[in-house]
Amino acid sequence: MTEASPSAPPRPDARPLYAQVEAILTGRIVGGDWPPGHALPAEPELAQELGVSHGTVRKALAALEARRLIERRQGKGTFVAQHTSEQARDHFFRVRDLEGREANPTSLVLSLHTDAATPAEAAAFALPAEAAVHRLRRLRLQDGQPFLVEEITLPAAIFPGFTLALGRELPDELYVLYQRRHGVTVVRTRESLSALPAGAAEADLLGVPPGTALLAVERRTWDAAGRVVEQRLSQLNTARFRYVMELD
Amino acid sequence: MTEASPSAPPRPDARPLYAQVEAILTGRIVGGDWPPGHALPAEPELAQELGVSHGTVRKALAALEARRLIERRQGKGTFVAQHTSEQARDHFFRVRDLEGREANPTSLVLSLHTDAATPAEAAAFALPAEAAVHRLRRLRLQDGQPFLVEEITLPAAIFPGFTLALGRELPDELYVLYQRRHGVTVVRTRESLSALPAGAAEADLLGVPPGTALLAVERRTWDAAGRVVEQRLSQLNTARFRYVMELD
DNA sequence: AAGTGGTCTAGACCACCGT
DNA sequence: CGGTGGTCTAGACCACTTT
Numbered sequence: 001m002t003e004a005s006p007s008a009p010p011r012p013d014a015r016p017l018y019a020q021v022e023a024i025l026t027g028r029i030v031g032g033d034w035p036p037g038h039a040l041p042a043e044p045e046l047a048q049e050l051g052v053s054h055g056t057v058r059k060a061l062a063a064l065e066a067r068r069l070i071e072r073r074q075g076k077g078t079f080v081a082q083h084t085s086e087q088a089r090d091h092f093f094r095v096r097d098l099e100g101r102e103a104n105p106t107s108l109v110l111s112l113h114t115d116a117a118t119p120a121e122a123a124a125f126a127l128p129a130e131a132a133v134h135r136l137r138r139l140r141l142q143d144g145q146p147f148l149v150e151e152i153t154l155p156a157a158i159f160p161g162f163t164l165a166l167g168r169e170l171p172d173e174l175y176v177l178y179q180r181r182h183g184v185t186v187v188r189t190r191e192s193l194s195a196l197p198a199g200a201a202e203a204d205l206l207g208v209p210p211g212t213a214l215l216a217v218e219r220r221t222w223d224a225a226g227r228v229v230e231q232r233l234s235q236l237n238t239a240r241f242r243y244v245m246e247l248d
Numbered sequence: 249m250t251e252a253s254p255s256a257p258p259r260p261d262a263r264p265l266y267a268q269v270e271a272i273l274t275g276r277i278v279g280g281d282w283p284p285g286h287a288l289p290a291e292p293e294l295a296q297e298l299g300v301s302h303g304t305v306r307k308a309l310a311a312l313e314a315r316r317l318i319e320r321r322q323g324k325g326t327f328v329a330q331h332t333s334e335q336a337r338d339h340f341f342r343v344r345d346l347e348g349r350e351a352n353p354t355s356l357v358l359s360l361h362t363d364a365a366t367p368a369e370a371a372a373f374a375l376p377a378e379a380a381v382h383r384l385r386r387l388r389l390q391d392g393q394p395f396l397v398e399e400i401t402l403p404a405a406i407f408p409g410f411t412l413a414l415g416r417e418l419p420d421e422l423y424v425l426y427q428r429r430h431g432v433t434v435v436r437t438r439e440s441l442s443a444l445p446a447g448a449a450e451a452d453l454l455g456v457p458p459g460t461a462l463l464a465v466e467r468r469t470w471d472a473a474g475r476v477v478e479q480r481l482s483q484l485n486t487a488r489f490r491y492v493m494e495l496d
Numbered sequence: 497a498a499g500t501g502g503t504c505t506a507g508a509c510c511a512c513c514g515t
Numbered sequence: 516c517g518g519t520g521g522t523c524t525a526g527a528c529c530a531c532t533t534t
Contacts, residue, residue: 238442
């Protein structure tokens with residue numbers, strides 16, 4: 001830790017100590033020193049190693065917990081967060097049925113191939129022009145009924161050799177797979193919602209008349225290192241499901 | 249504060265001290281002991297009055313700040329939150345233009361009258377059957393162009409004598425008005441989004457062809473005391489504006 | 497019993513704001 | 516300058532989990 005001695009003259013580090021500790025621990029987690037599920041050192045141990053007090057370590061850990069990078073369990077320890085299907089769906093998948101219950105959909109992969117990024121995609125991902133991206137198109141169904149079409153774009157540089165079995169159901173949430181297979185921990189998304197009439201292809205897939213009003217969700221996704229790691233366009237038939245948001 | 253003496257036998261209060269302090273302060277704020285904008289006692293003063301340490305008071309205040317019930321300003325003091333137009337819009341109004349800039353709309357009141365709650369409304373507001381509710385219909389415009397129609401329902405018991413000048417622009421966000429004129433502090437909303445074709449009346453108001461896909465937002469609103477204080481249905485033309493959501 | 501995270505205290509010092 | 520909130524420490528004790 002930077003010295004806090006009374007005579008240190010210029011700029012040790014303008015941020016408070018707990019913020020510095022938070023940054024150090026964030027770096028170790030996103031850098032892979034401690035993989036998902038791994039236990040962090042105990043609080044007194046961290047305090048001694050970093051040369052700060054117990055309380056300062058706890059304040060940093062509280063911030064990491066709020067960002068969902070770690071999980072703390074009394075009596076057991078502190079662990080790097082594992083993305084589980086339930087957590088990922090609960091947190092980032094805002095679709096609920098008309099009674100407010102969470103959807104529990106299955107996924108059908110329609111296509112997956114790799115090609116050159118459009119200029120807009122290259123800009124969004126901060127990639128060179130025409131860098132390789134994977135494009136995934138899938139249909140999500142509840143009780144055998146399709147209700148959501150998604151087109152997902154991933155930079156090949158971040159997801160080398162990304163593969164999925166076509167036409168097969170996906171058991172896990174995609175974000176779990178990103179973490180387990182590619183070390184990508186999703187921590188933030190930004191979504192822009194609009195309403196649009198169903199095109200011929202989407203109408204066919206969703207089993208609705210062309211022109212039916214659909215809810216379009218354009219999502220951009222960031223990982224713990226602050227990189228844009230995914231873009232997706234989802235089109236939702238809101239006859240049986242809604243997009244639900246709580247603000248407080 | 250409940251005694252924490254080592255010999256207190258049964259259940260003083262299972263919650264941690266800071267949670268008890270938070271509950272006490274919440275009660276004073278929502279009860280009106282300290283109106284919006286009023287300064288709270290200084291931290292050492294609160295600590296002494298409640299018989300807890302400085303650190304415990306600070307932890308409770310941090311929770312109140314996270315809930316946006318108070319604002320702390322270093323060197324000045326801690327104040328009961330004032331809803332300002334900017335804050336209310338920023339936090340609860342998720343509409344942005346296509347470049348991500350915040351909309352800065354004006355409002356046109358189309359109608360305002362009082363009648364009997366529907367059974368669904370009575371249930372939502374926990375009111376007796378056919379209790380009085382105010383119904384407000386308004387149009388929101390940006391640069392003179394309408395883009396949003398809203399129907400707002402308020403329980404008359406919570407908003408006695410609610411009035412607005414018809415056909416006039418509203419300078420302030422409604423939630424500011426709820427707090428200033430009726431002592432209602434909005435702290436939470438839940439929104440359910442769907443896509444639907446524009447009806448004849450909405451199409452006419454928004455200047456779009458009937459059947460145009462609109463984004464429908466059904467909002468339910470709670471105040472700091474946990475009461476449902478508002479329901480509204482907003483219909484948004486997403487040609488120029490989007491509903492934007494950040495999750496992390 | 498030992499080790500973990502969770503709570504609480506008492507006190508020091510700093511950064512900012514007003515007079 | 517005195518008063519405010521913000522940071523940091525050292526240590527005590529509690530609650531929970533595992534051995």
